Amino acid sequence: MLLALAAVPVLIAVAVRLSSSPPEPGRGPPFLDRVTQNGLFVSITALVVCIPLFLPLTVGVVAGDTIAGEANLGTLRYLLVVPAGRVRLLLVKFAGAAAFCLAATLTVVASGALIGAALFPVGPVTLLSGDTISVGESILRSLLVAGYVTVSLLGLSAIGLFISTLTVVPVGAMAATIVLSVVAQVLGALPQFEWLHPWLFSHYWLDFADLLRQPIAWTSFGDNALLQAGYAAVFGALAYGRFVTKDILS
Amino acid sequence: MTRVYLRWVPAAVVTAVITAGALAVPLQAGASVDLPDKTPQEVLELIGDSTKDSLSGTIEQTSNLGLPDLSAGGSAGGSAGGDEAASALELLTGDHTARVYVDGHDKKRVQVMDRMAERDLIINGYDVWLWDSKENTATHVAVPPHDKGDFPKPGDTPTPAELAEKFLEAVDPATEVTVDDDTEVAGRTAYDLVLTPRSSEDTLVGSVSIAVDSETGLPLRVQVTAQGETEPAFLLEFTELSLETPDADIFEFEPPPGATVKEKELPEHPSKDGKTDGDHDDFPGEVSGSGWDTVIELPAGSAPAELTESPMFAQATEAVDEGAVLSTTLLNILITDDGRVYVGSVPVERLQSAAAGG
Amino acid sequence: MGEQPNPAVELAIETRGLTKRFGHQTAVNAVDLAVPRGSVFGFLGPNGSGKTTTIRLALGLAAATSGQVSVLGQTMPGRLKDVLPRVGALVEGPGFYPFLSGAANLHRLDSADRYAPSATRRARVHRALDRVGLGHAAGKKVGAYSLGMKQRLGLANALLMPRELLVLDEPTNGLDPQGTREVRNLVRSLAAEGTTVFVSSHLLAEVEQMCSHIAVMSVGSLVAQGTLDELRRAGESRVRVRTPDIAAALRVLAALGLAPEQTEPPGRAGGDGNDDSHDDGVVSAPLAPDSRPAEAIVAALVAGGVRVRGFTVERASLEDRFVALTGEGFDIAQ
Ligand SMILES: Nc1ncnc2c1ncn2[C@@H]1O[C@H](COP(=O)(O)OP(=O)(O)OP(=O)(O)O)[C@@H](O)[C@H]1O
Ligand SMILES: [Mg+2]
Numbered sequence: 035m036l037l038a039l040a041a042v043p044v045l046i047a048v049a050v051r052l053s054s055s056p057p058e059p060g061r062g063p064p065f066l067d068r069v070t071q072n073g074l075f076v077s078i079t080a081l082v083v084c085i086p087l088f089l090p091l092t093v094g095v096v097a098g099d100t101i102a103g104e105a106n107l108g109t110l111r112y113l114l115v116v117p118a119g120r121v122r123l124l125l126v127k128f129a130g131a132a133a134f135c136l137a138a139t140l141t142v143v144a145s146g147a148l149i150g151a152a153l154f155p156v157g158p159v160t161l162l163s164g165d166t167i168s169v170g171e172s173i174l175r176s177l178l179v180a181g182y183v184t185v186s187l188l189g190l191s192a193i194g195l196f197i198s199t200l201t202v203v204p205v206g207a208m209a210a211t212i213v214l215s216v217v218a219q220v221l222g223a224l225p226q227f228e229w230l231h232p233w234l235f236s237h238y239w240l241d242f243a244d245l246l247r248q249p250i251a252w253t254s255f256g257d258n259a260l261l262q263a264g265y266a267a268v269f270g271a272l273a274y275g276r277f278v279t280k281d282i283l284s
Numbered sequence: 285m286t287r288v289y290l291r292w293v294p295a296a297v298v299t300a301v302i303t304a305g306a307l308a309v310p311l312q313a314g315a316s317v318d319l320p321d322k323t324p325q326e327v328l329e330l331i332g333d334s335t336k337d338s339l340s341g342t343i344e345q346t347s348n349l350g351l352p353d354l355s356a357g358g359s360a361g362g363s364a365g366g367d368e369a370a371s372a373l374e375l376l377t378g379d380h381t382a383r384v385y386v387d388g389h390d391k392k393r394v395q396v397m398d399r400m401a402e403r404d405l406i407i408n409g410y411d412v413w414l415w416d417s418k419e420n421t422a423t424h425v426a427v428p429p430h431d432k433g434d435f436p437k438p439g440d441t442p443t444p445a446e447l448a449e450k451f452l453e454a455v456d457p458a459t460e461v462t463v464d465d466d467t468e469v470a471g472r473t474a475y476d477l478v479l480t481p482r483s484s485e486d487t488l489v490g491s492v493s494i495a496v497d498s499e500t501g502l503p504l505r506v507q508v509t510a511q512g513e514t515e516p517a518f519l520l521e522f523t524e525l526s527l528e529t530p531d532a533d534i535f536e537f538e539p540p541p542g543a544t545v546k547e548k549e550l551p552e553h554p555s556k557d558g559k560t561d562g563d564h565d566d567f568p569g570e571v572s573g574s575g576w577d578t579v580i581e582l583p584a585g586s587a588p589a590e591l592t593e594s595p596m597f598a599q600a601t602e603a604v605d606e607g608a609v610l611s612t613t614l615l616n617i618l619i620t621d622d623g624r625v626y627v628g629s630v631p632v633e634r635l636q637s638a639a640a641g642g
Numbered sequence: 643m644g645e646q647p648n649p650a651v652e653l654a655i656e657t658r659g660l661t662k663r664f665g666h667q668t669a670v671n672a673v674d675l676a677v678p679r680g681s682v683f684g685f686l687g688p689n690g691s692g693k694t695t696t697i698r699l700a701l702g703l704a705a706a707t708s709g710q711v712s713v714l715g716q717t718m719p720g721r722l723k724d725v726l727p728r729v730g731a732l733v734e735g736p737g738f739y740p741f742l743s744g745a746a747n748l749h750r751l752d753s754a755d756r757y758a759p760s761a762t763r764r765a766r767v768h769r770a771l772d773r774v775g776l777g778h779a780a781g782k783k784v785g786a787y788s789l790g791m792k793q794r795l796g797l798a799n800a801l802l803m804p805r806e807l808l809v810l811d812e813p814t815n816g817l818d819p820q821g822t823r824e825v826r827n828l829v830r831s832l833a834a835e836g837t838t839v840f841v842s843s844h845l846l847a848e849v850e851q852m853c854s855h856i857a858v859m860s861v862g863s864l865v866a867q868g869t870l871d872e873l874r875r876a877g878e879s880r881v882r883v884r885t886p887d888i889a890a891a892l893r894v895l896a897a898l899g900l901a902p903e904q905t906e907p908p909g910r911a912g913g914d915g916n917d918d919s920h921d922d923g924v925v926s927a928p929l930a931p932d933s934r935p936a937e938a939i940v941a942a943l944v945a946g947g948v949r950v951r952g953f954t955v956e957r958a959s960l961e962d963r964f965v966a967l968t969g970e971g972f973d974i975a976q
Contacts, residue, residue, distance in 0.1 A: 064400040067420060071542040082400065108737020109751075112799065115701050115733065117726040118754040160540035162402040163395055164415035164422060233306075243400045249534070251383065251397060253342065253524070264306065268299050275295035281704035 035092045036141045042088060043080035043146030047073070051153045064243075073150025074159055074169070077176055078246070080146040081139070081183060085239050089138060090215035093187045096134045097194020098208030100127040101277065105202040105284045120278050124195070128270065131191040132184070139183045143176050165248035175245060182242040182255055189235035189265030190215055196273040202284045235265050317466040317473045319498050324461040327475045327496055331452065334501030340385045340534075341470065341525035343443060347378065347518050349612035381523075384443050385530040393534055394443075408535040415537070422539035423546040444520050448494045448503035451479060456575050458482050469495045469504040470522040484511055487576035488614055488629045500527065510613035517613045572638060579628035579638045584620075592619060604632070606639045652679045652715070654807050654838040655700055660709035662695055669695040671862040672709065677840055677855070679806075682833045684849035684870075685842040687859030688968050693842040694734045696859070697811050701731055714806055727757040730805040732813055736796030740785030744776055744795050747784055752802050770798040775824060789816040797825065807838045814848060826852050846960045856960075860968040874957055879929040881939060884922050884952030891925040894946035898939060900927040922951055929955065 050069050058067060063082045068075040101124075104110035113123060150156070159172035167175070194211035201207050218236040221227045231237055238258035244251040322330070385393040396403040404415035414423040455461060464476040474495040481487050488510055495505035505521035539545045570581040592608070601608035607620035609632050618626040618635040626635040655677040662670040670692040677683045687693050698704040700711050702719035711718045716725045738747045748767045752758045758766075771780045774794040784792065793816045800808055810829075814822045822845075829839050829852050843849050849856065850870065857867035866873060881900070885891050888904055895902035908923040936955045943950050 064418070068542070107739060108735065109739060110737070111698075111703055111733050112731075112737055112751055113754055114703060115726055115729070115731045116751060116755045117702075117722055119723065158541070160542065162400075162417045164402075164404055164413075164417065164537060164540055164543070166538070166540050240399055244397065247395065247397065247402060251342075264302050268295075268302055271295035271298035275292040279291045279705070281698075283698070283704060 035095065036137060039084065039088065039092060039138050039141045040145035042084055043076050043142060044149045046080055046083065047076045047146070047149040047153050068160070069150065070154060072159055073152070073154030073156045074147060074172055074176070076150030076154070077143045077146030078179065080142050081179065081242070082240070084142055085183065085186075085242075086219060087216075089135075089142075089183070089187060090190055090236075091212055092138055093131070093135055093190050094194055094211035094215060095208045097131045097191045098198050098206075098211045099204045100131060100195050101198040101273075102201050102204040102207040103198075105282065106204050108284060110284065111282050114282060121274065124199075124270075124273055124277055128191065128195055128266075131195060132188055135187040135191060136180070136184045139180045139187075143180045147173070147176065161248045162243060162246045163248040167248075178245045178250075179242045182245055182258065183239075185255075185259050185262050186239050186242070189262040189269075192266040192269035192273070193235070196269040196276065199273050199277040199280060232261075235261065237261065317468050319466040319473055319475060322463060322475055324463050324477060327463055327477045328452070328455075328461070330475070330498075330501040331448070331477075331494075331496055331503060332501075336500040336502050336527060337389060338387045338529040339502070339525060339527050340530040341383070341522045343382045343384055343520060344523050345380045345382070345518075345520045346516075348515065349517055349614055385534050386443075387529050387532070387535065391532075391535045393530075404537075406535060406537040408537070411537075413537045413539070415539075415543075419544070420542070421544040421546060422537075423548050424539075425548045444494075444503045444506045444522060447506045447520055448496075451492050451494065451506065454575050455479060458575050464493060466498075467495055469497075470525040472504060472525060473498045474504050481576040483576075486630060486634070487511075488616065488631070489576055495521070508614060513613060573628070573630075577628065577630050577634065579626055579630060579635060581638065582625040582627075584623045592623075604636065606636055609635070653677060653712075654679045654681075654683075655711070655713050655840060657696070657700070657711045658709055660696065660699060660711055661707045662692075662699055662704065663707045668862050670699065670706075673859075673862075673864045675857060675864065675867065677838065679838050680833070680836060681855045682829060682839045682853045683841065684853035684856040685840060685859070686844070686846070686849060686856060686964060687842075689844075691859040691968070692862040693859055694811055697731075697733055697809055697840075697842065701726070701729070701733065701809065703733070727755065727803070728806040729809060730800030730803070730807070731809040731811075732796045732800050733809070733811050735812070735815065736792045736799070738784040738792065738795060741783060743781050743783055744787065744791075744798075745771060745780040747795065748799055748802060751799055755803070758803055766802055767798075770801045771795075773801055773828065774798045775821070790818055790821055793817055794821065797828070805837060807840065808832060809840045811842045812844070813841060814843065814845060822848065846964055850960045858964065858967050865967045866963075870960075873963060874960065876963070878958055880926050880956045881929050881936065882924055882926045882952070882954045882956060883943060883948070883950060884924050885943075885948050885950055886921045886923065887948045888923045888925060890946055890948045891943060894943050894948055895925065895927050895939070897946075898934065898942055900929070900933065902927040926956075 046066075047069065050066065063079055065075045065079045065082065069079060101110065104113065114120065118126075156169060158166045158168055159175075160166050161175075190211065193214060194207065197210045197214075198204070198207040215236065218234045219239075222231055222234050222236050238254050238261065241254035241258065244254040381397045383393075383395045383397065385391075390407065390409050392405070392407040394405045398418070401418040402415075403417070404413070406413040406415065410427045412425040412427055414425070415421075458481060460480045460482050462478045462480070464478050467474050467476045474497050477494045477496055479492040479494070481489055481491075484490075490509040490511040490513060493505075493507045493509070493516075494503050496502070497504050504525065505519070507516035507521075508518040509515070510517045572579050572581065597608070601610045601619070603609075604618070606618060607622075608618075610617040610619070611632065615627065615629055616632050616635055618632065618639055620626075620639055624639065626638050628635060628638075653676050655675055657673050657675040660670055660673040660675070661668065673692075673696060675696070685693055685696075695704070699706050700713055700718060702722040702725075705719065713725045714728055718725060738744075739750070742750065745767055748770065749763060752763050752767065753760065768777075768780070771777050774797045776791065776794050776798060779787065779791060784795065787795065793813070797810070797813060800810065808829075813829075814825050817825060826848065829841065833839055833854075841849070841853065853870055855867075855869050856873050858865050858873075866876070868876075881895075882905070883891050883895070886908055888908060892902045892904065902925050904923060905926045906924040908921045936953070940950060940953050943953075
């Protein structure tokens with residue numbers, strides 16, 4: 035899965051490199067036009083492309099598999115008989131899913147930076163505000179963005195964890211999690227549900243760009259972290275309630 | 285067993301606490317504030333005496349004009365086109381967040397934070413830069429020395445102070461000025477000054493309320509409510525505010541490498557306070573009436589053909605004898621068939637008669 | 643909480659009124675199990691009789707609808723964290739990650755155990771694998787294991803740490819004769835070390851060979867429980883007399899208060915190469931537990947002029963007993 039994620043920036047970079055005319059500003063995914071000028075933008079463009087579907091997809095697979103996958107293999111009962119402890123198992127599984135979110139995001143960012151550096155010139159990076167920062171600081175910003183995206187995915191991970199405790203069919207849990215992430219984004223795009231928007235876990239997903247302003251706009255980072263923490267707490271508690279009372283019959 | 289239900293208690297409690305917390309925070313923001321009472325005149329004086337001219341903060345603008353959401357097309361990924369009028373309209377109708385930095389009268393930076401993009405206005409002495417990250421263009425305007433001061437930019441989101449100033453200028457005998465309950469904006473206590481047109485027939489505006497910082501006299505929020513509505517149709521407010529002088533390097537701007545750089549001449553007759561909401565302007569238009577029922581006329585050819593011919597235009601407007609009318613809760617816009625534009629916070633008939641008279 | 647130290651025998655597993663319902667079906671119905679420490683306890687029952695469910699309840703995997711379980715003197719599932727580290731288990735077949743090797747699977751499970759010292763992990767995994775004969779397949783992916791190999795790996799998992807109690811649900815399922823024998827020897831040697839072994843099985847011969855105690859489940863209820871001997875004795879034994887003097891034998895046995903019958907007519911019971919036996923028949927009679935000793939019966943027969951050519955006391959087989967307790971029917975009861 036990480037390999038597939040790593041392939042996205044490569045695909046973007048190669049496509050831009052091979053196309054005869056450079057992308058026009060304002061067309062295609064944001065930042066695409068900057069790629070030819072500065073390879074470091076491949077990471078950011080790739081993230082923009084991955085966030086709506088590809089990252090939630092992989093996170094859904096991983097989070098949906100956490101408990102249901104173990105139950106399906108029959109390993110869950112052995113872990114519990116060890117005893118691994120149900121709460122501890124949930125925490126470890128959530129930590130694992132969170133680690134995957136980080137790994138997935140870093141994979142996209144790192145692979146984007148590498149392929150970008152290989153195919154395009156690298157130099158000082160222009161921020162959204164028009165200010166320019168050094169390559170070193172831009173790497174720092176990329177890591178910040180990776181952190182932001184990782185945090186963004188934690189709510190979805192918690193939802194996946196909860197769904198995963200409901201079933202012994204991992205594919206069902208994965209599908210349900212992914213479907214939810216799509217539904218959240220669809221709702222987020224409908225003005226009729228405006229009152230709901232700030233409550234959707236996908237609400238701040240694309241606002242990582244606020245880290246690319248000068249000075250950094252931290253508000254969305256804080257709001258996002260708070261929202262994701264709320265989701266993690268609610269669905270973590272639900273997963274706890276479900277899992278500690280669950281009969282392990284698989 | 286009852287044990288089974290007990291295990292669900294943490295889940296229920298966490299959910300309840302978080303929901304309650306999430307619901308309580310906005311309520312708390314509106315918690316009652318009690319300041320020493322002031323008369324409307326005293327609040328007006330407080331604004332007048334305000335000397336605060338360096339600050340940084342975040343401004344939020346929400347419009348609920350009953351227009352189709354034009355901002356959707358301009359956000360993430362979409363192309364807004366290079367049309368300034370469309371962009372101005374988009375700024376007016378959409379919801380926006382902007383950061384402002386002000387240091388004295390000759391240093392100012394406004395950053396309109398679009399999703400994945402940003403539009404900047406940077407004023408630093410005689411240099412004015414406009415930056416659009418989506419188009420990757422920087423426009424430089426050199427201001428002649430005698431024209432120091434705020435430089436008008438079409439589509440620039442003004443600060444609540446600037447907007448308030450404009451409304452206060454219009455305070456005349458036709459306006460009733462009152463002070464509403466004290467309030468809190470961006471964590472600061474404020475007086476809420478309410479301007480209400482005495483006559484409700486000539487204008488669409490129900491009331492304008494201006495929250496004035498109790499300490500500095502700085503307007504922190506402007507809400508415009510249409511006739512017969514309770515929710516504001518237009519809201520401009522500080523969500524964060526710091527009264528410290530911003531860093532000097534915020535006002536430094538160099539066009540980034542790779543960007544398209546344009547030089548622009550300053551318009552010939554810059555008006556003193558060219559604001560962009562369409563009622564006061566720096567372009568050659570005519571203003572008739574005064575106060576609440578002001579009508580602005582733009583000469584023929586002001587409405588670009590690609591706008592009037594687009595299917596969306598037909599959808600959003602309503603055909604009348606003279607042309608087409610774009611109706612919002614706060615503003616009516618009449619675009620005549622020969623391309624003249626009449627704008628005003630007035631009933632459509634007044635625009636029609638203005639068009640007939642002109 | 644509800645712990646009552648039993649003065650007579652310390653119990654490794656004790657259940658009181660243990661009941662588990664799935665919807666309206668009662669999978670385990672008011673079961674009172676008493677598994678003494680140090681015993682090898684055979685847990686028998688037809689398919690679907692509730693053995694695995696009982697084991698799940700005892701291990702805290704599922705919550706009982708009513709009733710109590712205590713394991714190693716502690717109530718479950720309340721004291722689960724104290725109890726389970728001392729228990730090794732194989733529940734309803736092995737469950738492993740197919741993409742990991744056998745050894746890696748054991749490493750993973752062992753590292754989930756907070757009481758298992760990581761320093762000795764490698765050695766312990768190695769020893770457990772050797773003990774079940776998987777030493778050579780340790781590095782192979784579990785996905786490539788045969789059924790029996792997986793079963794052995796499951797056993798190895800239960801043996802990773804020294805345990806006070808082993809709960810083995812059908813441990814010989816899928817094993818070859820050598821494997822079955824090894825498991826039997828393994829269980830014996832573990833029992834000799836003092837480990838209590840709780841084995842569920844359908845293989846009565848197996849159980850008969852290794853168990854000291856037995857319990858029989860039928861349709862969710864416990865129908866018999868006790869030592870192997872008690873259980874066998876509870877079934878009927880028979881005397882079989884091989885003799886040509888059928889009539890005399892019947893008379894003598896009847897005089898002793900037994901209810902004899904001719905099971906085979908003269909001339910049928912022969913065929914063991916003895917020239918005299920061509921006209922033998924067989925008379926047999928059920929033997930009540932309190933009837934005379936076998937030697938007294940033989941003496942009476944001889945005294946009555948019966949030519950006793952063969953005399954056996956047949957204990958009821960466990961299978962007979964099992965069928966008697968759980969019914970003849972082949973169909974699953976519920
Ligand atoms: N998850 C479940 N949902 C509903 N009923 C179940 C479930 N698991 C088991 N049962 C029912 O409980 C009863 C006992 O099942 P259990 O697995 O304990 O039998 P068993 O004695 O272990 O059988 P076997 O010898 O085949 O392993 C069966 O009738 C079974 O249908
Ligand atoms: Mg079973």
